[in-house]
Amino acid sequence: MDYLALQKKNLRKTYLLVFVFILMMAILGLVIDFLFGVFPIGTAVLVFIALIQTLVGTASGPQLVLRSVGARPINEKSLEEKQLKNIVEELTIAAGLEKAPAVYVMEDENINAFATGFDVKNSAVCVTSGLLKHLNREETEGVIAHELSHIKNRDTLLMSCIAAILGTMVLVQLFAWRSLRILAWRSTGRSSRKKDSGIAYVLLALLVILILATLFSSIGRVTIFAVSRTREYLADASAVELTRNPKGLSNALRKIAKMQRKMPKVKNATIATAHLFIADPLKRSINEKEGFFANLFSTHPPIHKRIALLENVPEEIVLKELYGEEL
Template sequence: MGGVIKTGLLLALLTGLFVVVGGLIGGRGGAVIALCVAAAMNLYAWWGSDQAVLRMQHAEPVGPAEAPALHALTARLAARAGLPMPALYLIHEDQPNAFATGRDPEHAAVAVTTGLLASLPEREVAGVVAHELAHIRHRDTLIMSVAATLAGGIGLLAQFGGLFAYNRDSRNNPLGMVGVLLAAIVAPLVAMIVQMAVSRSREYEADRRGAEIAGDPLGLAGALLHLEQGREVPNHGATSATAHLFIVNPFAGGLAGLFATHPSTASRVAALEAMAGQSVIAAPMAPRGKPGPWGSAPRRRGPWG
C-alpha cells in the first residue's frame, strides 16, 4: 500500500509539474491549456501506448504453435497469479531482456527477446515472465506509460517555451523571462527524476511479487545476474523512451544513481536472496549464437524488421 501511495503521489507531481510549466510559459491560460493537454496525453497513454511500444520494438505476436514451451510456461504462471493469459510477443534481439505492456490485465502483453530464450535456463525464464506478470497484476504497465508520456510532454513543452523565450510578450507570465527559462531548463530535469523514481519503486515490488508467483526467488535473481551480463550486447530497438519498461535497463553504462531507470542489479539480487534465505548460484548461460533450451538461436533482423 505504501508503494501505491508513493507512486500516486509521484504521478500527481508529474501532472502538477506539467501544469506549472504551462503556467510559467503562458500564465493562467497556459496552465489551463497544459492541463487539457495532460489529460489528452494520459488518455492516449491509456488506449494506445501498448501497441505503440510493441511496434517500436518490432515485436511479433507468437502463439502456442510458434512457441509452445514459452506459451505453456506463461499460461501456468498466469493461472498461479490469478491473471488472464497475456498476449505473447517475440523481439528478435540478441540481448536477453523482456517487458510487459497493456492498460489492464485483460489487455496485457509480455514481450521477450530471442536472446533471452536462447541463453537462459527454464528456471530463470520463469522468473522473468513472473516478474512481468507482477507488473501486469499491479497495473505498472499503465502507470509507467502515463509517467513516460507526462515526462516526455514536459520536455517538449519546456523546449517549446525555450524556443519562443525571446519572441513573446511576458505579461501573462508571473515570472517573465525567468519563468520561461526555468521551465526550459529545470522542469525536464525534475520530470526525469520523478519518472525514474516511479520506475525504480515499481521494480522492487515486481521482483518480490514475481518471486512469489514463480515460487523461486533465486531463479529470478539468477536471471537478473545473467541479464546484467547481457547488457553488453546491443539492443537495436530500445530507446531512452522505452528503457524503463524492460526488466533491466537495455543500455550499458550511462548515469547511475539518481538518473538510473532501474535499481542496481546487485541491490535487487540481494533483496531476492534475503527473501530466499540463501545466496544465488546462477546456472551457466548458453553460448551466444547457439541454440538454447527454448529453441533456435536468434535470427538477425534485416532492414525491414
C-alpha cells in the same frame, strides 16, 4: 503479500502522479501567459496537452509501446516461442489472473523483457529474441513471473502514465529548444540592419520556458525513477512468491548483467520506455559501482543488489562475482 493492497496503493500513486503532472504543466502555462500576456491561452493549451497525453498514454499505451520497440506476436510454429506462451499461461493461472496477457517478441540479442497494459484484460508481455536464446526454462519462468507481478500489482498502469508524462516533458523541452534556435538564427541575420527588441524579448521568454521545462522534467524524472526502482524490488519479491524459486530470477539477472557488458543497448528502447524493462535497456547502470547521483537518475536498482536480496547473500559477494576483475 497483500496484492489487493498493492493494487490500491498503485492506483493512488497513479492519480497523484497525474495530478502533479497536470499541475506542473499548468504552472508552465501560467509562466508563458505572464511572459507573453496571453492569459489564459498558454495555461489552457498545456493543461489540455497534459490531459490528452495522459489519456492516450494510458488507453493506447500498450500498443504504442509495442510498436515503438518493433514487437511482433509470437510464432506458434516456433518451439521456443510456443514454450514461452505455455510458461505465460501456466504462471497466469498460478498468479490468479483472469486472462493471460498477449505475448510478443522483439528482435534483439540482449536479454530483456517488459510488461505493459492499462489493466489485466488489455496487458501484454514482450521478451527479446536474446532471452529466448540464452535463458533456460527456469530462468525464463523467473523473468515472466516478474513481469506478471507488474501486471497483477497494477504497476503497468503506473508505468504507462510515467511513459506518457516523460514523453510530454521531452516534447515541451524540444519545442522550446528548437524555437529558441530558430529565432536566434533569424535574429542574427537581422542584427546587421537593426536591433529587434521584440525578438530579443521572445528569445528571453523561450529561454525561461526551456529552463523551467528542464527543471520540471528533472524533478519529475527523479521522482518517477525512484518509484520505478521500488516497483522492481517488489516485482522481484512477487516473482519469488509466485514461482517459489528465487534461483530462476537471480540466475536470469546474472546472465543479463554479464551480457550487458558485451552488447550494445536495446536498439528500439528510448528514455520514455526504458523503465518498463526488467533491466535498463539503455545500459546506463552497467557499472554497479556508480555513486549516489548516478543511481538517483537510474530507472532500475543495481542488479547486484537485486541478486543479493533474492539469494540472501552479502552484496559484496555478488559484486565481486560480476565485476571482480575491476574491483
